[in-house]
Amino acid sequence: MPQQSEQEEKSFNEVCAEHTMKRMKGMMNEVDLNKIVQNQNSIHEILELNTSTLSSFNDYSHIKYDELSKKLDSHSKCIKEMKVDLEYIFKKLRLLKTKVSTQYPDAYIEVEKRFSVHNKNNVDE
Numbered sequence: 001m002p003q004q005s006e007q008e009e010k011s012f013n014e015v016c017a018e019h020t021m022k023r024m025k026g027m028m029n030e031v032d033l034n035k036i037v038q039n040q041n042s043i044h045e046i047l048e049l050n051t052s053t054l055s056s057f058n059d060y061s062h063i064k065y066d067e068l069s070k071k072l073d074s075h076s077k078c079i080k081e082m083k084v085d086l087e088y089i090f091k092k093l094r095l096l097k098t099k100v101s102t103q104y105p106d107a108y109i110e111v112e113k114r115f116s117v118h119n120k121n122n123v124d125e
Contacts, residue, residue: 025033101108
């Protein structure tokens with residue numbers, strides 16, 4: 001018995017849907033329907049073109065991102081190595097400065113005075 005009621009319900013739904021479609025079709029003329037279909041088709045074509053364009057752009061962006069990411073990693077590594085090298089150089093310079101100032105204190109003070117006056121003149125200019 002439940003199968004018959006399901007079939008009857010489907011049949012009733014189909015009849016209702018068909019009746020609704022006939023009434024809606026009667027509300028609009030054929031010219032308007034054709035214009036709507038044409039507009040939908042043109043919009044669909046535009047959307048397909050945009051989707052294709054965006055997909056191509058995304059593929060290109062992905063490739064460029066991978067390339068630039070590798071370059072960035074390489075540059076970052078180089079900068080870190082340069083930082084270590086510069087820290088070593090400045091450490092050695094500080095050691096040399098300390099050594100010179102202890103071995104030749106008078107000469108060191110004189111050079112420091114001249115250097116500080118020279119730097120003040122450059123800053124003023």
